[in-house]
Amino acid sequence: MKRKKVGLLTCMKAENMKLKRSFIWIAFFIIPIIPALMGTGNYLQNIDILQSKWFSLWTQNTLFYSNFFYAPLIAVYCAYTWRVENFNHNRNSLMTAPVPAGCIFLAKLLNIFWVTLLTQAWVWVLYVLCGKAAGLPGLPDTVIFYWLGRGGWGGMGGAWGGMGVATLLLVISMAVRSFAVPVAFGLVGGITGLLATNSAYGMYYPFSLMMMGMNSNKYEDMLGGEGLQFMVFSTLYIVLFCLCGVKWLAVRDVKA
Numbered sequence: 082m083k084r085k086k087v088g089l090l091t092c093m094k095a096e097n098m099k100l101k102r103s104f105i106w107i108a109f110f111i112i113p114i115i116p117a118l119m120g121t122g123n124y125l126q127n128i129d130i131l132q133s134k135w136f137s138l139w140t141q142n143t144l145f146y147s148n149f150f151y152a153p154l155i156a157v158y159c160a161y162t163w164r165v166e167n168f169n170h171n172r173n174s175l176m177t178a179p180v181p182a183g184c185i186f187l188a189k190l191l192n193i194f195w196v197t198l199l200t201q202a203w204v205w206v207l208y209v210l211c212g213k214a215a216g217l218p219g220l221p222d223t224v225i226f227y228w229l230g231r232g233g234w235g236g237m238g239g240a241w242g243g244m245g246v247a248t249l250l251l252v253i254s255m256a257v258r259s260f261a262v263p264v265a266f267g268l269v270g271g272i273t274g275l276l277a278t279n280s281a282y283g284m285y286y287p288f289s290l291m292m293m294g295m296n297s298n299k300y301e302d303m304l305g306g307e308g309l310q311f312m313v314f315s316t317l318y319i320v321l322f323c324l325c326g327v328k329w330l331a332v333r334d335v336k337a
Contacts, residue, residue: 092180092188096162100192105161109200112154116145117207121215135221138212139228139296146204147297148275149268152288155247156267158196159254162189167258182331186255190323193247205229228296243291245318246270252326278303284310287318 100106120142124131131137166172175185205226212221246267254263274288278297283289290311293303304311 089184089187092184093191096188096192099162099165100196103161105158105196108154108157109196109203112150112157113146113200113204113207116150117142117204117211119145121211125215134217135212135219135225138215138217139208139221139225142208142211143292143295143297147292147295148271150271151243151291151295152246152250152267152271152274153264154200154267155193155197155243156250156254156263158193159189159247159250160260160263162192162251163254163258164260176330183327186251186323186326186330190248190251190326193251194244197243197247201229225296228294243294245287245315245322246291248319248322248326249287252322252329255326256329284314290315290318 121138123144124138124141127141131141166175176182208225208229209221250263250267253266257263270288274286274292275297277283277286277289278292283293284307293311294315296303
């Protein structure tokens with residue numbers, strides 16, 4: 082008797098169950114605290130020079146978070162989603178189940194999306210708390226909240242930002258059965274993204290799009306009038322890496 086294929090919603094529920102009581106929540110809470118403290122400390126040490134209050138604090142926090150912590154943290158999420166499948170023969174069992182390869186990959190990707198969205202919300206909370214601890218008056222300008230969301234997920238800011246990076250890192254986590262490699266790739270990507278952001282090619286590099294979306298270490302909007310171009314390239318990378326991931330899973334893992 083032919084088995085009924087499992088749909089995307091069922092796959093997403095299964096992925097959500099894997100996240101419960103997993104160690105990624107430790108990384109989720111602790112890792113963003115580090116750049117928040119580093120950025121706030123740097124702001125307080127240079128408060129005579131940094132005169133723009135909440136905007137100045139934002140430049141210092143994102144200087145560390147966007148460049149050195151954001152991409153590796155996403156990589157931790159991505160590597161964990163494949164961790165169970167990489168043990169023993171679990172991936173072979175998964176691929177012989179009545180589940181389309183596209184549903185498997187998209188379920189993991191959507192999980193990464195919402196965890197990344199939560200991460201950006203936590204970063205905002207830390208930013209506000211650090212600002213109040215530093216004695217800043219009132220609350221941050223709403224444009225900063227827009228920058229944060231734009232770097233994280235379209236639902237908050239109007240573009241995708243880091244989701245192209247998340248899709249790429251998920252493909253790497255699937256293709257390379259190692260927890261450390263995607264994290265190292267995320268760290269290198271963040272550093273090279275910083276270099277590309279300061280060049281004329283930032284709009285064409287996924288890691289730079291993530292930083293440009295968050296307006297990392299800048300007072301003025303880095304996108305200016307290029308918001309549509311930013312949206313197009315971000316979406317293009319998401320679709321491209323997603324197609325590569327589904328194709329790899331459908332062909333390579335079936336042969337394996």
